[in-house]
Amino acid sequence: MSTLNLENSPRTVRTELDIPYRHVDTHFIGGQWVQAHASERADVVDPATGQVWGSVPRGNDDDLNAAVAAAKDAFDAGAWSGLEAAERAQYLNRIADEIEARADILSWTNSLENGSPVAETAGAAANAAGIFRYFATLAHVIDEEDVRPAPRGGFSSTVKRDPVGVCALIAPWNFPINLVVIKLAPALLAGCTVVIKPASPTPVSIRIVMDAIAAAGVPAGMVNMVTGSGQMGDKLVRHPDVAKVAFTGSTPVGRKIAAACGELLRPVTLELGGKSSAVILPDVDVEVLRANLVRSCLRNTGQTCYISTRLIVPTSRYEEIVQLVAEEISGAAQGDPLAEATVFGPCATESQYNTVLEYIDSAKAEGARCVTGGEPADLAGELGQGFFVKPTVFADVTPDMRIAREEIFGPVISMIKYDDSSGVEEAIAIANNTEFGLGGIVFTADEEAGRAVAEKIDSGSVGVNFFASNHAAPFGGRHDSGMGVEYGPEGLHAYLSYKSIHHR
Missing domain, CATH: 3.40.309.10 (Aldehyde Dehydrogenase; Chain A, domain 2)
Incomplete structure (x- = not known):
């Protein structure tokens, strides 16, 4: 853990903050912090002062492939998707507790990354925890048996809800915690595994969420995180082992992702710009x-x-x-x-x-x-x-x-x-x-x-x-504001694939 000492800086607030991950050279892969393959680094700038206060690795293809491979291996093993959704929901509730226990440091780190006032970021942990707890209440949507008689009689169909697979979660810099969590919580409840790519300006606070996930006992490989440029995001979207993409960000970038996913016939959720x-x-x-x-x-x-x-x-x-x-x-x-x-x-x-x-x-x-x-x-x-x-x-x-x-x-x-x-x-x-x-x-x-x-x-x-x-x-959003929805049971369905088994 590094210390950012503001005592002699020209800040209005004069205090000493223990900021984990101020300067790091790791990604979160396979349930642990793993040394980056890449030697290039990206600075983290405090927008209130224009000063560099941290740095993270600028990941390369080897880092990305390792993260996706960890997610794919974990999904294929079936230990997570093989659990009842109610069991996965228990993990979600534990993650919520662990995030709330880190509320203060998460808030201060978020504010140092993107300049959001602490009056805003102070609620980030509680909101994230609330999202995990809400989706935990939807376990019954997956676990309950759904048998549907054919309208003309003679047979019935059991509708099964399966996880789509490895999900790429790509988040923006304005709300770097909660715009990950609204994707992560339903993906995990559905039984998916994920690779998270945070926005380049805000790569630090999400690491605190990774710590919370590890502390909650989530099995290794279910959640992976790599930092890097927008080019890494492009490669993640197109990676052959990714089954689903969820992106929040600008409309121009969203169009490119939609085009790539259309070409690959890959389901995608896009929450884009607005002019409300x-x-x-x-x-x-x-x-x-x-x-x-x-x-x-x-x-x-x-x-x-x-x-x-x-x-x-x-x-x-x-x-x-x-x-x-x-x-x-x-x-x-x-x-x-x-x-x-x-x-x-x-x-x-x-x-x-x-x-x-x-x-x-x-x-x-x-x-x-x-x-x-x-x-x-x-x-x-x-x-x-x-x-x-x-x-x-x-x-x-x-x-x-x-x-x-x-x-x-x-x-x-x-x-x-x-x-x-x-x-x-x-x-x-x-x-x-x-x-x-x-x-x-x-x-x-x-x-x-x-x-x-x-x-x-x-x-x-x-x-x-x-x-x-x-x-x-x-x-x-509608029109240029995106495709698909997040939150609610509808947000959960985006991470599920459906199978009908017909029987007399």
């Missing part, structure tokens, strides 16, 4: 809007796929709501993500920081009105060369502007008018005028009217006056 809208009805309770604004529209410094970064506002209340949103966003604390009061942290990488600033410049050039923010945040006196952009609100945005059409993945809100003199159909049309379809919200004092509007929004999930993920309900 908050439709504000004329009767909105502004205090409800205020209370839910940051969480629903700029969660994790705008680096969340489903958030509603487009606010579609009635002309009758437009300037009032623009002012409210600007005040709320500009008044939220931005700074050191290790400080408990911080609401907005940095962009997770320098590349993303530059992308966000480029979108801000495009909005100004196209005539949007910058109400607050719109420039880098100067926190150099506190934190050094961090990747901070001031939370930004643009008014007078039109649906054809880039910031209204493309996913920014940063702290930028676009406010679009609609004419409410004849109803809300224009607002719904604007909300649906996008290539994406992942999230959305309707803000209104009339819950029934809100549900009616929500049903007309072409999106995989829509909230009324708030947005949240429900472990028991499917989550997935």
Whole structure:
């Protein structure tokens, strides 16, 4: 275990953190930490300071093949898939306990990797544990005998649910724990084995989850993890011994993965980008809007796929709501993500920081009105060369502007008018005028009217006056936002293959 000493650093929070895996040269393969074949290394950068604080191996073909072979051998041995699902569920509950026991170090490590405020990452362990525990309750879906009489009589069919095999789980950097776990928990319950490839900027915190899995007694080879570049992810997707792919990330990368899996006739789940809208009805309770604004529209410094970064506002209340949103966003604390009061942290990488600033410049050039923010945040006196952009609100945005059409993945809100003199159909049309379809919200004092509007929004999930993920309900996108769903029994079925045995 290495120590990261912040005592003499320019951090707001001055403490000493024991961070495991700060500098490592191993992958998790076959139930243990194994020396990497590759000699190349990848730095881990703290986006709040721009400083390197860790490093991991940049895996090569030998590392990848070893991980897949361990998963394949473990699957073929049948010890895991041969268990009753109820027995596998017991392991899931033990994993949940072990993750919760590591909550603090997991939170701090996550924040150092991607700049998510500890106010966000403090809940990562509990959420991950909750996902494992929820899927443990679905063991009966697999174990219960399912005999179906033929409609015309004469025989019946027993429907068997088998695990699909070795699964490739590829995760992004914005929620590096829970976006693995929503794949890992159902895969393990189904009886699959897995190879995890974390995002390049966030390769450390997932190692703490590997420790939790080992401590829970999960048999060797069921869960494997390798670090490396995007090229390693491409090779994992196409590996001949991989039977199923689950990916969360950008739409362009998702298209490439979908093409590869289509060519290979390999099942795939894709949770991709979003450009969701908050439709504000004329009767909105502004205090409800205020209370839910940051969480629903700029969660994790705008680096969340489903958030509603487009606010579609009635002309009758437009300037009032623009002012409210600007005040709320500009008044939220931005700074050191290790400080408990911080609401907005940095962009997770320098590349993303530059992308966000480029979108801000495009909005100004196209005539949007910058109400607050719109420039880098100067926190150099506190934190050094961090990747901070001031939370930004643009008014007078039109649906054809880039910031209204493309996913920014940063702290930028676009406010679009609609004419409410004849109803809300224009607002719904604007909300649906996008290539994406992942999230959305309707803000209104009339819950029934809100549900009616929500049903007309072409999106995989829509909230009324708030947005949240429900472990028991499917989550997935339409159109350019993905294929398939995660969570719920539907998320479990993605890791199962079906066989009908006919008998008289």
